[in-house]
Amino acid sequence: MAQESKPIRFGIMGCAEIARKVSRAITMSPNSTVYAIASRSVEKAKQFASKNGYSDTGVMIYGSYSELLDDPLVDAVYMPLPTSLHLEWAILAAEKKKHLLLEKPTALNVTELHRILEACRSNGVQFMDGSMWYHHPRTAKIKEMLSDSKLFGQVKSIYSSSSYNGGQGFLENNVRVKPDLDSLGALGDAGWYCIGAILWAMNNKLPTTVTALPSLVRNSDGVILSCIASMHWEKEQLVATFFCSFLAHETMDLSIYGSNGSLHLEDLIIPYEETSASFQYTSGAKFAELHIGWNVKPTEVRVDNSGLPQEARMVQEFAKLIQGIIYSGWLPDQKWAEVSRMTQLVLDAVMRSINHGFEPVHM
Amino acid sequence: MAQESKPIRFGIMGCAEIARKVSRAITMSPNSTVYAIASRSVEKAKQFASKNGYSDTGVMIYGSYSELLDDPLVDAVYMPLPTSLHLEWAILAAEKKKHLLLEKPTALNVTELHRILEACRSNGVQFMDGSMWYHHPRTAKIKEMLSDSKLFGQVKSIYSSSSYNGGQGFLENNVRVKPDLDSLGALGDAGWYCIGAILWAMNNKLPTTVTALPSLVRNSDGVILSCIASMHWEKEQLVATFFCSFLAHETMDLSIYGSNGSLHLEDLIIPYEETSASFQYTSGAKFAELHIGWNVKPTEVRVDNSGLPQEARMVQEFAKLIQGIIYSGWLPDQKWAEVSRMTQLVLDAVMRSINHGFEPVHM
Numbered sequence: 001m002a003q004e005s006k007p008i009r010f011g012i013m014g015c016a017e018i019a020r021k022v023s024r025a026i027t028m029s030p031n032s033t034v035y036a037i038a039s040r041s042v043e044k045a046k047q048f049a050s051k052n053g054y055s056d057t058g059v060m061i062y063g064s065y066s067e068l069l070d071d072p073l074v075d076a077v078y079m080p081l082p083t084s085l086h087l088e089w090a091i092l093a094a095e096k097k098k099h100l101l102l103e104k105p106t107a108l109n110v111t112e113l114h115r116i117l118e119a120c121r122s123n124g125v126q127f128m129d130g131s132m133w134y135h136h137p138r139t140a141k142i143k144e145m146l147s148d149s150k151l152f153g154q155v156k157s158i159y160s161s162s163s164y165n166g167g168q169g170f171l172e173n174n175v176r177v178k179p180d181l182d183s184l185g186a187l188g189d190a191g192w193y194c195i196g197a198i199l200w201a202m203n204n205k206l207p208t209t210v211t212a213l214p215s216l217v218r219n220s221d222g223v224i225l226s227c228i229a230s231m232h233w234e235k236e237q238l239v240a241t242f243f244c245s246f247l248a249h250e251t252m253d254l255s256i257y258g259s260n261g262s263l264h265l266e267d268l269i270i271p272y273e274e275t276s277a278s279f280q281y282t283s284g285a286k287f288a289e290l291h292i293g294w295n296v297k298p299t300e301v302r303v304d305n306s307g308l309p310q311e312a313r314m315v316q317e318f319a320k321l322i323q324g325i326i327y328s329g330w331l332p333d334q335k336w337a338e339v340s341r342m343t344q345l346v347l348d349a350v351m352r353s354i355n356h357g358f359e360p361v362h363m
Numbered sequence: 364m365a366q367e368s369k370p371i372r373f374g375i376m377g378c379a380e381i382a383r384k385v386s387r388a389i390t391m392s393p394n395s396t397v398y399a400i401a402s403r404s405v406e407k408a409k410q411f412a413s414k415n416g417y418s419d420t421g422v423m424i425y426g427s428y429s430e431l432l433d434d435p436l437v438d439a440v441y442m443p444l445p446t447s448l449h450l451e452w453a454i455l456a457a458e459k460k461k462h463l464l465l466e467k468p469t470a471l472n473v474t475e476l477h478r479i480l481e482a483c484r485s486n487g488v489q490f491m492d493g494s495m496w497y498h499h500p501r502t503a504k505i506k507e508m509l510s511d512s513k514l515f516g517q518v519k520s521i522y523s524s525s526s527y528n529g530g531q532g533f534l535e536n537n538v539r540v541k542p543d544l545d546s547l548g549a550l551g552d553a554g555w556y557c558i559g560a561i562l563w564a565m566n567n568k569l570p571t572t573v574t575a576l577p578s579l580v581r582n583s584d585g586v587i588l589s590c591i592a593s594m595h596w597e598k599e600q601l602v603a604t605f606f607c608s609f610l611a612h613e614t615m616d617l618s619i620y621g622s623n624g625s626l627h628l629e630d631l632i633i634p635y636e637e638t639s640a641s642f643q644y645t646s647g648a649k650f651a652e653l654h655i656g657w658n659v660k661p662t663e664v665r666v667d668n669s670g671l672p673q674e675a676r677m678v679q680e681f682a683k684l685i686q687g688i689i690y691s692g693w694l695p696d697q698k699w700a701e702v703s704r705m706t707q708l709v710l711d712a713v714m715r716s717i718n719h720g721f722e723p724v725h726m
Contacts, residue, residue, distance in 0.1 A: 021653050156611035157578075157591065159522055159604075164650075165622055209577065213593050214723070215520075215602030228520065228593070228602045230576050239578030239591045241522075241604045248519035248620040250648040250657070253627075257611040259528055264616075264629060266643070270650060272660045280629070285613040287527075287633060290384050292672060294613070297635045309655060360577070 005327045008319040009035035011074040011098070013065050013089065014081045015048040016175075018103065022078050022130065023052055025311035032319040035075075036060035038068035065089055069096040076322055079103060080130070082181035083188060087112045094119035099126040099322045101315070102340075105188035109351075110344045117337050126325060128318045128336040129343075131196055133269050135317055136310035138277040138303040139200075142263065145301070146201065146256060151283040153259030158240035160197050160255070162190035162269060163226075163248035171246065177223045185224035186246045187350060193269050194242035195346045196339070197254050198231055204342055207231035207240075209360040210349035217247060229350045232360075260284060264298070274309045278302040368690045371682040372398035374437040374461070376428050376452065377444045378411040379538075381466065385441050385493065386415055388674035395682040398438075399423035401431035428452055432459040439685055442466060443493070445544035446551060450475045457482035462489040462685045464678070465703075468551035472714070473707045480700050489688060491681045491699040492706075494559055496632050498680055499673035501640040501666040502563075505626065508664070509564065509619060514646040516622030521603035523560050523618070525553035525632060526589075526611035534609065540586045548587035549609045550713060556632050557605035558709045559702070560617050561594055567705055570594035570603075573712035574723040580610060592713045595723075623647060627661070637672045641665040 010026045012019050012034065026032045034054060039045040042063035049055050062068040068077070069092060076099035081089055086107050093100050100120055106129050107113040120127040133139060146152055163186075166174060176182045176189050199206075209232045217226035226245035232238070252268040261283035271277035280298040288295050308316065324330035349361040373389045375382050375397065389395045397417060402408040405426035412418050425431040431440070432455060439462035444452055449470050456463050463483055469492050470476040483490040496502055509515055526549075529537060539545045539552050562569075572595045580589040589608035595601070615631040624646035634640035643661040651658050671679065687693035712724040 018654065021655060024653065153528075153612070156526075156589065156608060157524070157606045159524070159606070159616075161520070161522070161618070161620065163519075163620060165516075211576070213574070213602045213604070214572065214595055214597075215600055217600045226519065226600070228604065230591070230593075230604075232577055234577075237578055237580045237589070239576045239606075241576070241591065241593075241606075243520045243522070243602075243604075243620065245519060245620075247622060249516070249623055249625045249645065250650070251618075251620055251625050253522075253618060255524070255614075255616060257524065257526060257606065257608075257614055259610060260612055262612045262614050264627075266627060266661065267657065270654060270656065272657045274655050282612065287613070290387065291381065291633060292384060292674075293633065293636045294630065298629065311655075 005031065005323040008032045008075045008322050009073055011036040011038060011068045011071065011077045013038050013068060013077045013079045015039045015044055016080040019048070019078065019080045020052055021311055022080070022315070025309065025315045026078065028308060028312040029315040029319060031323060032315050034059055035073060036062060036068050036071055038062035038065050040064065069093055069098060074098055076101060076318070082175050083108055083184060084181050087115060090116040091119040094123045094125050097123055097125060101128050101130060101318055103130040104192045105184055105347065106340045106344055108183060110341065110348045113341060113344045117341065120332065120337065124325070124332060126318065126321045126332045129340040131193065132311045132314050133193070134200070135313040136271065136277060137305055138271065138279065141301060141303045142279055145281055146263065150260070152261035155201060155238060155256060155258055157238060157257040158198050158201050158255070159242065159253065160194035160240070161243040161251045161253040162193045163243065163245040164190070164250045165248060166246050171219065171225070177219055177225065177246065179221040179223050183223055184347070186244045187224045187227050187347060190246070191227060191242065191244035191350070192343060192347065193252070194244055196343045197268060198240040198242060199342050199346065201256050202233065204339065205233065206342060206345065206363050208234040209362050210346055210353055211360040212350050212353040212358050214358045216354055227350070229353065231346060275306045276302055276304050368394065368686040371395045371685050372436055372438045374399040374401060374431045374434065374440045376401050376431060376440045376442045378402045378407055379443040382411070382441065382443045383415055384674055385443070385678070388672065388678045389441065391671060391675040392679040392682060394686060395678050397422055398436060399425060399431050399434055401425035401428050403427065432456055432461060437461055439464060439681070445538050446471055446547060447544050450478060453479040454482040457486045457488050460486055460488060464491050464493060464681050466493040467555045468547055468710065469703045469707055471546060473704065473711045476704060476707045480704065483695065483700065487688070487695060489681065489684045489695045492703040494556065495674045495677050496556070497563070498676040499634065499640060500668055501634070501642065504664060504666045505642055508644055509626065513623070515624035518564060518601060518619060518621055520601060520620040521561050521564050521618070522605065522616065523557035524606040524614045524616040525556045526606065526608035527553070527613045528611060529609050534582065534588070540582055540588070540609065542584040542586050546586055547710070549607045550587045550590050550710060553609070554590060554605065554607035554713070555706060555710065556615070557607055559706045560631060561603040561605060562705050562709065564619050565596065567702065568596065569705060569708065569726050571597040572723040572725050573709055573716060575713050575716040575721050577721045579717055590713070592716070594709060638669045639665055639667050
């Protein structure tokens with residue numbers, strides 16, 4: 001009889017704002033638990049624990065990331081550190097045999113990510129990045145309807161946006177606009193989602209060329225604040241475009257245009273509400289007689305999500321893969337590493353296009 | 364006392380499918396009437412009259428466009444001819460002192476359009492193109508909310524799509540894919556709306572550069588079936604992108620992203636229904652606490668249009684300007700000519716970018 005699976009013990013490495021959401025998700029997920037919290041100081045870690053209800057739960061508190069990684073009872077780490085610190089700490093975590101849930105963007109470039117993934121592979125640990133929307137049941141429903149060759153047909157174009165306006169304080173002080181911490185700026189933080197969503201819609205087929213458009217806005221340190229780029233699939237005669245920005249109002253659009261259907265949603269990354277989410281789907285729309293209307297209107301497809309929020313589903317999936325490794329001898333699943341790798345590859349190509357005067361970059 | 368204004372007498376020059384909708388609009392508009400119908404044969408004109416309820420209304424039937432233009436009682440013509448015929452017939456109409464409601468795309472290129480507009484100017488006739496959506500009350504409402512510098516802020520990006528899948532019959536036989544009739548294809552027919560909508564959102568400021576993206580699909584005669592392009596405003600650090608296609612499902616998207624608000628609609632050109640139309644407006648959206656939702660959701664702003672459909676409002680506006688010329692000594696209004704001219708200028712730039720290997724074209 002197989003050994004009974006115990007909940008995966010997570011160490012939270014870094015007390016960023018997003019760690020609040022993910023630690024809650026780890027607690028909500030039935031197969032995981034928050035076991036340890038580390039920050040650069042014990043005070044910060046204690047403060048995080050206290051603010052998020054972990055003071056009386058016996059959670060270990062560490063004043064350095066190394067101590068957390070040295071704790072043999074930590075199965076997996078969630079790492080929301082600034083991107084420039086990923087390479088060092090992600091590799092160290094893998095070497096310490098900790099399974100790795102790494103915040104996006106996964107690295108400053110694909111070379112770094114390859115080193116991280118190689119460390120995970122050679123140490124037999126599971127890798128996943130922190131993109132939550134893949135795990136929402138709406139995402140599966142969209143893919144199902146998108147894949148209906150009769151109702152939707154062939155994909156002809158895709159558009160995505162991801163933006164938020166952090167305001168002056170954000171633009172002056174946030175980690176995401178600091179060249180030494182997150183030099184990819186809005187492209188890494190917000191564009192990551194657009195690239196991921198477009199690749200996802202294309203069943204993870206890489207584009208043939210990637211081109212940044214000349215609307216780049218950088219801050220005085222050169223960090224990208226706003227950016228538009230296009231991804232071209234030559235054989236499919238298809239271009240996808242996306243807009244990512246720290247200067248525009250909150251948007252999370254995904255529009256997919258097929259030969260016989262189209263779909264739209266505007267809350268891809270974080271649904272408007274936790275317990276259900278929807279998208280607009282239209283198939284076979286034509287002009288009505290005399291072209292004074294449409295023969296069909298979009299249908300709102302609503303997907304229940306009252307069970308677990310998407311981030312808890314992400315943690316559950318990650319922990320399930322780890323349990324498989326620990327208790328059933330599974331090999332680490334490579335699917336999520338590959339999704340991250342392709343996203344980072346396209347992100348690199350956008351950066352190269354920007355650095356070469358917005359020339360197309362062949363993949 | 365001013366002479367009492369009589370309804371403007373329209374001649375329909377060409378019995379295209381769209382003429383059914385516009386002749387209905389001329390009949391609905393309180394200041395205009397369908398006076399004459401011309402086709403290349405009397406039979407075709409009669410058939411159109413019969414099919415659209417003009418058999419017993421005393422409408423004049425002409426078997427050639429020239430005869431219609433020679434009728435001194437025709438005040439204005441509506442011209443839905445194939446684009447390649449616009450230059451000849453639009454100029455002739457102006458020379459015959461007929462006010463000109465010209466279908467879009469207005470011409471094959473801006474040089475042709477300049478000649479048409481010059482003919483209108485020198486003959487003192489009013490010009491307007493047949494883009495109906497400008498005249499819907501929703502459009503005015505969108506502009507009002509878009510112009511709210513507090514609720515919406517500055518425009519940061521714009522996206523538009525216009526597509527429909529005509530199917531095999533359309534792709535083989537329709538006027539819009541014939542190189543000798545409508546060589547601009549989907550760019551002229553569908554892209555016209557996207558360019559117009561983007562310019563409209565930018566208060567008719569021309570972009571600094573225009574770039575076609577390398578996803579062009581042409582038919583075997585070289586006519587554009589699908590195209591994506593971008594428009595860049597350098598000073599505003601803003602790029603708009605649009606997708607137009609005869610190969611994708613019916614879409615008419617307009618998304619405008621401001622610094623503090625965003626708006627979306629998906630039935631710009633032809634609203635889902637005639638009597639009212641809506642758009643989604645969001646202002647000041649932020650992540651909710653813990654980033655598990657939004658603090659505000661989009662508001663559906665619905666605009667009543669039970670009075671007149673947008674095409675009848677277009678005709679009413681056009682006829683009002685003509686009545687002003689006839690009865691009050693107004694000069695022809697240049698606003699609509701300028702809207703058409705700028706749209707055609709950008710369309711020309713997209714064509715030039717395509718013809719120069721997708722290089723940016725400076726305006």
